Amino acid sequence: MPPASPQVDIFIPCFVDQLYPQTAMNMVKVLEKVGCQVSYNAAQTCCGQPAYNAGYKAQSRAVADKFLEDFQGHPKRYVVSPSASCVGMVRNSYRDLFNGTPEEKACQAVQTRTYELTEFLVDVLGITAIPGAQLAGKYTYHDSCSALRECGIRQGPRQLLDGVAGLTRLEMAETSTCCGFGGTFAVKFEAISVAMAQQKVEHALDTGADFIISTDVSCLMHLEAYIKKEKLPLRCLHIADVLASGW
Structure with missing residues (x-):
């Protein structure tokens, strides 16, 4: 304990x-x-x-x-x-x-x-909701490769986000597929990296979500760059920013 x-x-x-x-x-x-x-x-x-x-x-x-x-x-x-x-x-x-x-x-x-x-x-700590956390809208969750495969993190972030007042989860297709960032991968293999980001963003858009939320800003930075370039109606948020909102 x-x-x-x-x-x-x-x-x-x-x-x-x-x-x-x-x-x-x-x-x-x-x-x-x-x-x-x-x-x-x-x-x-x-x-x-x-x-x-x-x-x-x-x-x-x-x-x-x-x-x-x-x-x-x-x-x-x-x-x-x-x-x-x-x-x-x-x-x-x-x-x-x-x-x-x-x-x-x-x-x-x-x-x-x-x-x-x-x-x-x-x-x-055994905490699955942050008291007072509020954010209006629909979200889809991106399982980063590091969280899912290196740390075994999957359900915990969803539990915390589901405890945020006003927030509704919509799971996207292939949520555990890589976003295409991968650090130097995005530099060495730009075309492949961008295509992977496009696929991830399209899956998110298909859900009708307002936000893509994840545990890793590196993934979110990569996806956000594609979203902004294409002027798409999505926002990328780190889970800490969501849990700290509304109070």
């Missing part, structure tokens, strides 16, 4: 820090709403995922060392992030970076208390 006032260290991913800082603030707002004591280590940087996915293992390891340094000092605090992508990196790829090294035990200790926001709320 979690303590009465869970202590949380937040990890803010690069995308959120640079492009969607309000999502980070809304995550803090939600965590404090449910009684968490939230701390932010301003020295934190990146989890190392961009370098790791690009094949630069040594450089990624250096960044991952910094991540462990930043978060191993408070073993009783949870590490919570608004990104299943970064959490998947820490939880899974760090095994490749640290297994058999002197830092392995420190890595495992951090891994066991690192959670994506909705996973933490639902699976650790």
